[in-house]
Amino acid sequence: MRLIKMPQMIIEVVSAIFKKPFTRQYPFTRPDVPERLRGRQIFHPERCISCGLCARDCPAEAIEMVDVNGKKMPMIHLESCIFCYLCVENCPRNALTESTIYELASASKEALALKPEMPKQKEEVAGDSENVNI
């Protein structure tokens, strides 16, 4: 066992004491997300034509067509969704668009679903009341 000095490592370690730590203190500071982060999808009910392509193409079978006022619209189960955006790409009318909403934690399974609503209601973010303000 040789006791040789390791100058680079010692210098690095000692100087790190005086530097600012690398940790980002979430949730007090928010990171800057890149603009094309694959976050939660946004659904525009007025554009949907009920073709069902999104539900058929989803690899995780996370989209269910539910009945909303006579029309069939997709409801995305976010706990199964893998955020691959095949539904966003394949929708012929762009009814599902991308966003960078990534804070999706919620306290119940029912709240963790992207429900379709009819156009006259303002779109609600799922489980908003339990989340931190974005």
Next chain:
Amino acid sequence: MKATTPEEEAIIALQGTLRDSILESKTPRPRRVYIRVKPKANKKAVSSLLKTFPATIISTITGIDVGENIEINYHFWSGKTEVTIRTEIPKSKPEIDTITDIVPGASLYEREVHDLLGVKFIGHPNLTRLLLPESWPKDSYPLMKDWNPEHVGSLDASLEETLTIGGIEKNGGSLVNVVVGPQHPALHEPERFLFKLDGEIVVDVEPRLGYAHRGIEKGAERLMFFQDVHLVERVCGICNVAHTTCFCQAVEALGNIEAPPRARYLRTIVHELNRIHSHLLLLGIAGLEIGFESLFQYIWRDREMVLDLTEKLTGNRVMAEYSTIGGVRRDLTSTLGNEIKRGLKKLKDRLNFYREVLQSDPTIELRTKNIGILSREKALKLSVVGPVARGSGVESDVRKHDPYAAYEEAPFDEILYKDGDSWARLMVRLDEVDESIDIILWAIDNIPGGPFRTRVPRRMPEGEALSRVEAPRGELIHYVRGNGTAYPERVKIRSPTLANIISFREMIRGCYVADIPAVLISLDPCFSCTDRMAFIDERTGRKWVWSMRDLKDRRRA
């Protein structure tokens, strides 16, 4: 009978020895040869191939249910071309000779085919289960086309493996059997090792795989090709780009689709970013395993930069989901390209610091130099791949010898170290990060214009294709067979850790117990890659089988 290309050389050599045992042979693409032989002649074919190309390694063995027979494909890489020797055996009597006496590296693959399709390999030294649990019913073979999850009743969780697995007996005397796993702080994924110890020295080891087995090969037959890309990606989180690239290349070869040149370069960029990420992760963990926590924290801090760059390019930090059949899904803008170049140049400076530490730190030297040595001959015989092989001096880099994507034009070197110990394997990875940074910088500067994606039909024609890429851990193979519909007939995945895990036994013999984590981590085991097929979780004591329907109903309850 002049042989002009390696493919023809292989065919001619085999025709010479086998004569009329060869039923057909074809070369649909460069470096891909398929030869069909009679069942009794498989051993002769393999040994004749080994005589013609001494540096042959076995890639994998695929078993496919084709109606009345089971087709067995032996995939070999012979140094210049990929040769597949196939034969068919009837389902009524599924027996065939083993080839483990001439190719020892084939033992795990034969066990896998035995486990999942019920083929008996005559003469195999240890034909036991590899992936399925011990309590799985005896005659239920998941990869058969008529297999149904209902065939498996309730599993008896008490039928657990005793300590006499795989030929290591529990004997008295001074030898102690120590079980490491499935839960242990040194292991990042669950697997089980049974060590036979003499005091503090390891005498033998037997790994038991299958704890992260999920049923991906069977599940891939129920999704369409373009959905399968996302399923295959989840074989492994860390090398996910390699899996998607390989699968997309295989399906494109199957459907005779040509990805646009810009897409090939973009695939290369993401592939190399993923490789940098994986190698940095491993170097940090290697530091942690040998007790050097500060190195772990520093390297992972620098890894964050690579993850941020990947996020900007693909939309996600780890699971890139970037390649698709026919190209890639997003484009690279020039601002992003400059940002990537700036970030990577900063990383290159940090790498010099880490190289100094790895080369001159005395405690690291004590823990990794001359520990876990794998000689070049053993590496060739056991068919190891990736940095493990390159650390022992074996030239095995798919990017150099079987180029794909943009690697034919990219200038880079293959990193080789001759020592064969743990230190060499870590240094190979460090140098490869350097090379990857150079490749990315070159690719961003030389990327061609044009489209980055072509639209492809959902149906793929009948046929087969084999695709190989260099994942961070070694050679990754996907073998895809289509049957004219939008659903694949068979998808076979062989990931590099399965090839390397046999070498662990050779490396660890004669080392101390304290060296086990250091040697294991220099192998870079990724067990979620290794076991990709399962359907049951009996470790928690659950005693029934859930089908996809049940799982969906369950999660919405």
Next chain:
Amino acid sequence: MMLEGNFFFRTLIFPGFLFLFLLTLFCDWFERKIMARMQNRMGPSYTGPFGILQPLADYIKLLTKEDITPRHAKQFLFTITPIISFSIFMLSIFCFPIDGVNIFSNYGFEGDLLLVLALVTFAHFVLFLSGWSSSNPYSGIGAVRIVTQFIGYDIPLIISTLGPAFLARSLSLTKIASSQNIPFAILTPWTFIVFLISLQAELEEDPFDVPHAETEIVAGYGTEFSGRKLAFIRLSKDTQIIFGAALAATLFLGGPYGPIPSDPTSLWFIIYFVLKMLFVIALLELVEAVCARLRIDHIMIGNWRIIIPAALISVIITVLSSPYIKPLMEAII
């Protein structure tokens, strides 16, 4: 010694048990914070200002967890060894002159250096028993490693304490501390370095981390403990670190003595003592941050071939150079 009220106050509250307990928690926080800063991260930050209540929160959490005893463990030993080891370490700190005099309000006796070292040896044996009684192969390996390592490194530890004892012409901790007008660490740095290395091995810190190397044997001797017993095991480990720092501060850094700006003197003694202890802890953490873990055979071979001869040689050098050092000791700053 008369059992008066002052005695109980000194023993139990200040600078006795309660003070030392709080000092243990504080040093635990300090250790984690300095290690984190060296690794460019934050360390405890949210519990209390600057995270100072984090060790207390950890212990309270441990007390609320379930206490499981394995069926095959030796029940009596399993329960009693954590408490005994903690008590022995705590008792050995009582002998140090924390505020000029030790806890029992006297200047100790000749030879309490030997008492302290003997107590620590016994405490390590108790830790070995705690691992041995757990009937778990990982604990067994950890327990054997503790004994192997400690038996080896106890020898250079004791030998290197002979240097200061010789220079101070006494084996009493108080006398050694008070005879240092200039600290021995500056006058005889060779002995200080050997002492620090043996101390690092005795405290089982990196690079001598082997007895509880997580990635190899789960948690070594502490694998099977949970709940309250685990709290005691961790407390005894932290108290061990305080003991080591106090020993180094007393023998080599001049104990509680230093320039005193104002009255009351005993308060300044305590402040200096604690500051010197923190300095020693920071040095040990620095060594921990830059080294990897050595294997057990490296540690033992290194001990017999390098450290013990180095300790002997350092004592010889101290004795030979004492005529030159003596006048420096008498010089008043």
